Every structure is written in C-alpha cells, then in structure tokens.
Amino acid sequence: MRALLVWLSVVNLAISAELALSLPGWSEESRQVVEGEEWLPGAGLLTGDKEAAPVDSTEVQPPTTAEMTEQVAANEIPEKFLDDYFAKRPEGFLVDPQELLSPSARRDREAFLNYHSADSPIDFHVYVFGAEQAIPGGVREEEISERLFSQGKPSLILFYYLGAPERAEIFLSPSLSDAVSDAERRRILQSSTLAAMERSDSIAQLEAFCVQTSIRIYWIEKAAGLVEGGSAVSVAKTLPTSKDEGSARIEAVRKMFDAFWFEWGAIISVSLSGIVISLTFWWTSRRRASYRFPEFDVAPRLGGSHAAGVGAVIGFGSTTQSPSAQHSGVPDYF
C-alpha cells in the first residue's frame, strides 16, 4: 500500500513539473532568420537601445529675457514711492515711505538716528526697502548722494533692504567721499553686515546694522579729530585719501592709536607731566642743596696749625700706566 502511494506521488510530481517548466522554443520564422544570419541573438543587450528617451514634461525651462524683465519689474519699488525716496533730501533720518517698519520700530530707529545726529558731526540717513525690492534702473545711487547731500552736514547714506542685510549699500556725501577711502567704506559695510547677520529678526538686524555703522562713524570722527568740535566739512577734508591696502593698514593703526590716545591720553599726559615735574624738582633741589658738616674737635698733628690731612699723590707722566700704577702712598715721615 505504501509503495503504491509513493509511486502515485512521484508520477504526479513529474506530470506537474512537465506542465510548469516547459522550455521556450524557436518559432519557425525566427529559426529561418537566425539560420540566414540576419539577426544576432543578444545584440540588443550589447549595443543598447538607440531609441530617444521620452521627454520629461516636468523639467523647468529657464526663463526667457522677457520673463526676467517682467520679474525684475515686478520687484521694483512702486513708482508712487519714488518721489518720496529720491526727489529731495529727506527731512528725517529714516526714509520709509512704504511703511515697511512697524510704528514702534520706526519710532525707535528715528530716535536712534536723531540721537546720533545730535552727537555726531556726520549725519546718518537710512533708506528702508523690501528684501526683494530693486531700485529702478533710472535711479542712480551715486547721483542721489551728490544731488541730495552735497549741501549741509556730511552724511552717510544707507540703503537697507529689510531682512536682507547682505544687500545693504553705503554711500557718502561728496564732502566725505573725497576723504574716506573705498577700503574704509567696505570695512564699515562688512562689519555692519556681520553684526546684523548675527540676529534673526529683520528689525533686530536693522538695529544691529545701524548701531555698528554708528560706531564706525564715531571712529572716523575721532580719527579726524571731529569729536573735539570744529568745522566738520573742513576737517573731513583732512581725512586720509589712501587708496591702496598698505595705506589702509597704516590708517587703521593710526586710528587705533588715536582712539587709544583719546581714551588714555589725558591720563598719560598728566602722569608724564607729574613725573617730569617731580624729576625737575628733585634735580633742582639736589643742585641747590647745601651740605653742612658737623664740627668735631680734632687734635693738631705734625705741627700743622690748620691742616694735616694728607691724601693721595698721583703721577700723570705716563700715558700707558693706570692711575693706580702711578699712585704713591703716604710716606713714612707723615
């Protein structure tokens, strides 16, 4: 019985395998082509499919010039604000006709700039634009600084893009631009931008930028001696006009020295004066000092009524011998 069951299972499996794993066979037409050597089997794997890949309909096409022009034009400052920005010299130090700043932020910035102007011979004007906004091509920034700020106090003009401090630009009024080097202006821009980038909030960035720029303006004033007063314009003309980097370094060192001297100069001067006066007094008193010896009773000696103090005798006949070698002691009869 058991042998019968095994035989039936084996037969069943053989039939199933025959049905499931039947090998492919050549069709009669293919066999004729191969035998006629018109087709090489596997040639498609070796040579690749030469048919063009289908075009991906989702790929972004680069914008055309017309599209770019339209995009820039869309980011430009609206024309209705251009006059408020660039038509005349601003009355305040903060120029924000688009009201990009909140009232409280504007109030804070205006207070800061007013304080700076009251404390400094160099005004500080801030123009606020949007982060993506662009100044229309018809407006030339250099021309603005010359046209609007050639009169009055020297000014530093900042074009600040709210939320994008790296786009900020600094311009100087003509009386300063002739005196402050481009390198110095770049340094002001870099240090202020770095100070602003440390903040995340756009208002805080503007605040940090303004504070740092104000500090750098103060350094320029101190280096130029504007802090002690005097005509700002005339002194500004004495600012260095060095253009190359070496001169800029010397200038930086000089400014550091000036800043140090401004802070410590008074103390150092007073101290040195005190030392000089003390030394002079000491030297004078020493020169004028008189010395009185105490008087002792001395018994006369050697029959001398007034003197018996016999000291050294020295010979100076030889130029080769030392004084010690030509020194003769006190003789016996003394």
Next chain:
Amino acid sequence: MDGRYGADEVVIRRLEDQAGLMRSSEREKVEAAMDRFEKRFPQLFFAVCTSRAEGRSDVRQFGFWLLNRAAFKDVPLDRPNECGILLTIDPDAKSAGITWGYALDAFLTAEDSFLFLSRAHAYWVEGRYSEGVIRGLKQLSRVLAKRCKQAKSDPERFERRVAPPSAARQVAERIRAGHRKVVKEEVTP
C-alpha cells in the same frame, strides 16, 4: 717744612696758577666750579696751586706746608684753612696731591682723594689741567655730599675717627712702646 719753604704767611688766591697751565677762559671755568662747590658746601672751600717745585720737594710736602701757611685772599674769613681742600699740581714732576684741613679729617680719606685724582688723571695726561680739575671737583662734591648725609644720620661714627685717644689707651700705648720685645709665654701641654 718752615725751614725749607719759609715760616711766613703766604698770600695767594684760591686758584694760584703759578706754573701757567691754564688760559684765562679756563681759569674762569675752574673758578666757577669752585664757586659752585662753595655754594654747595657753605663751610668749605677748594683751592688749586700749580707750582714748579724745581727740585725743592714733592707736592705732598709742599701742599701740607702751603695749606698751613697760606692766606687765601679771595676766601671769606668764615672759611678758615681748617675747612680747605688744596690741590697742588707740579707739571715738571708730573704729579698732583691733595691736602685738607682738620675740619675734614673725619670725612675724607686717602681713598677719596685718590678717586678725585683718578678722575682727573686722563685729562692731565693730555695737558688739559682745567678740565681735570673740574671733573675731579665734581667727583669730590659727590663724595662729600654722601659723607655729609651719613654724618648727619650717624655723627658718632665719624666723631670716633678723630676722637683723641682715651687715657687708658694712652697708658696701653706707652706700655707697648716700652716693651716692644714681647716674651712669648710657654704653653704647657
């Protein structure tokens, strides 16, 4: 000394350039230095005598005699010879010496005088006598100023230098003088 040089008083000036070693302008400079010295030390004066001994003696003996016999006509009377310091220079013998009065016995030593002469030596070798005197006088002023300060702070120390020997010491000295041959004591084991 009096037998050799004379017992009479000799009237001279503070700067007695008998040997003619200094020009007029140089003498003025030396006298100015002397004035400064006297201003600084109101009790003292400094005198210079250049003389050609011509075989009579050396500058040490001559200086000793001169300071005891000289009457300095340009020195105030409140500065007696006891308060004087005399520099004698013999250009022929190429030697110079210092003598000082009793008032300075406690404050000056032979080493101090040698220091003075040493400072001037380089100038005198070259025949620049006035410059040597001025340079030496500066050195002497420095030493005397220092001694004056020391004497004010510790006068006993300087007084002991010129104090007369005590009676006991005098007795001991007499005994020593009479018994120079000291008998050594035999040491017993």
